[in-house]
Amino acid sequence: MAEADTRTRILEAARRLFHEQGYGATGVATILREAGVHPGSLYHFFRSKEELLAGLLEYYPSLFAPIVSRPIEAAEKEAVERVFALLAFYRKGLEESGCRLGCPIGNLALEVSDNHPEVRPLLERNFAMWSGTVAGWLARARLRRGTDLDRLARFVLAVMEGAVMQARGAGSLAPFDAAVAELRRHFDLLQERAGASRARRRKR
Amino acid sequence: MAEADTRTRILEAARRLFHEQGYGATGVATILREAGVHPGSLYHFFRSKEELLAGLLEYYPSLFAPIVSRPIEAAEKEAVERVFALLAFYRKGLEESGCRLGCPIGNLALEVSDNHPEVRPLLERNFAMWSGTVAGWLARARLRRGTDLDRLARFVLAVMEGAVMQARGAGSLAPFDAAVAELRRHFDLLQERAGASRARRRKR
DNA sequence: TGCGGACTTGAATGATCGCTCAAGTCCGCG
């Protein structure tokens, strides 16, 4: 892990620190220390702190499939349950960090989108990949006629981000669980009279 | 407006600047300039920038009723429509700012909750007041038996915050509208076979 | 008239910010 190439070490340090403290609150000096790198090296690969952020937002999508979506696809075959496994993934992150660590993209989206408009397309690409994955899963689900899958996937993303935000604000998982439970209800209603058959639901 | 007392002028300047640029990205010097105040005055009322933030989070709830909830209650009598009028309020804020200005509390929640844990209770109080208002409205709605109003209100808040976040990231209202449309569908399903009567729906 | 506390003034502080750059190391290729 320490023998990764310099650029990747910088990105990994920035990823962790931006996630934990935010973009503005993280000084370049801290990134340098954590990455074990000197200023000149960082500024060899990235012209500015802002370009480092852009590099990170281009780096994120390459992590999503191996770390998030593929393990879920391997462990859970049923479409709707995959969505809730994805939410459970974020819940676990909250739980293990005492409701401190949420969605790294979401944090950056709110902090950075105004002051650095040039990263907006990169934020949107991350959101689009996330909701696109969910929409792909849901294509296999039996839902009410007329369900717009992209819209539903955007909705799931909104619920996740809003639920994470409330949990971080409250320092408690309760609002997260409440939002997810209500989302479950929405899916129940969407499946209720979907195809008449196969009301396959889960144990837990 | 300029003749408000000093403490309020500082809070108003901080409110606007934190909303537009975020907490970390806003320098104390900028707040001082916008408020037309000298450093000593600010530090007379607030011991630190962080206490100013806390003061702001205590100040916010006093704005919610007169600016947000009461006008909605006056203009819209039907419970569920009040919820969507509230969402339309945030949509208007996004639209008028080119998808830059979202929910001020949500921004602060993500930026600040980790690094300044002592403001967490204040964030939660703001969220609780928001969702409490929504839950109060929904008490008059005819929804499916077994609907948990607090849970549903937390869900609405999550959708709103997540939808605002996506709109700001994308620089477009489309994801916001998508999430709200799906939330409308959820309410439609909750009302569908609620009390059999009074399926009062709206024109627009 | 004079005292005291609330509030204002504004220069100054040390720390930290993002960033630069000249010098140097290293390695592949001729």
Add this chain to the structure above:
DNA sequence: CGCGGACTTGAGCGATCATTCAAGTCCGCA
């Protein structure tokens, strides 16, 4: 061997950061 480009080193830049404080103004009350 020798050239050139990729990358590293690390001291140091000016700017800005949040904050301090001694001095001063103002006003209600005695």
